[in-house]
Amino acid sequence: MSIVSRRVILVNGSPKIKSNQSVSELFVNLQENSMKEAGIDVGRINVRDSITLGKTQEDYLEMSQADAIIFTFPLYIFCLPGILMRFLQDYQQFLMKQNLTIEKEQKIFAVVNCGFPEPDINEEAVRVIKSFSRQIGALFGFGVMIGGGGMFLGTIDAPFMKKTKAELYNAFDQMSEMIIKMELSPMENRFIKPNFPRKLYLFAADREWISAAKKNGLKKRDLYRRPYLK
């Protein structure tokens, strides 16, 4: 049996300037590990870099030729960030203008994380990627919805995150398998959140805002400013 090589493009749609501060980047790293282990050829695209460095056209061409694309991004006001919408809208235009068709039976997956603890609020963002997939003629695989995004950087290797990390790998391994087998039928979405009390997470986050403001020379009450009152 000959091994057919597959190529996946991992797209990070976080608007953050420094990718090492992006939670999505961490998930993309885990995806890369999973895909490489499965023998899949991996390409990576950072949406902000692609736009600022003016290399969207070559990136779009790469995307159109891939066997699969995974879009990983943060939830912004309950849907996709503006920068990712710009990237996807222009991609659709690119395909139409160049009269290009995407790779046959291309698969698309979505990995969405949010700051609030509840993973299920990412559902609409996953549906947007599904709608996009349908409109460009790709097959949507499934979505991974991650709550408590603010926790992952710096804790991912901590013992209490072991189960969560395993769930992430399990989802990404499932994607790898679907890509290799060119599995056509969609799967159920996954919901993942850190094994951590909700109240404590919110409490810690609130403290974090105050301490960040203090580092910027502000007092707690400054956080409540109302600059636009006439």
Place this chain on the structure above:
Amino acid sequence: MKALILIDKEYQTDIYEQLHNTIKDYFEQKKFELDEIKIGKEDLAFCMGCFGCWVKKPGECVIDDTMSQINHKFINSDVVICLSPLVFGQFSANIKNALDRWLPNVLPFFITRPDGSTMHPSRYKSYPRQIVIAYAEDIKDEDAELVVDIVKKHRRSMDVIVYKNSQAKLLESLNNIDMMRVGDEL
């Protein structure tokens, strides 16, 4: 009474023209003072996800562009109407850029709403009534349902209308909305 209309420069289609005229007439008849902002591809920087609007310059985006003017007008309007192209079931890129950069208008902290969901507390005591009107040449049912879920599932004080060419339906929907400022429940 002041109404602010946000418009995407990129999708100036026939259906947009019809919609825009209807909206303008509607609010002019109601004696609103109208203001319009057209947002194009090069007009607004993308949000950088830095949270500077919460912890550096509370209430204002740290990027110096027309967004501060838009947010100022937003807070001081009675009604804000967002005419958004419906793209993949959500707001178009230009409109979404403005919505992302609306974040300074809430506080960073977390609250738990009566239904158990998380939200940020309001920064201001009251807000304009917000109405999203989504339009496109050809709207799939799934996309229409999706934009309604995006707006209605998570927010208590924002309305959404999907415009499918029917002026009568649009007017009926508008007539069902209280055209005045709302409180601080987001």
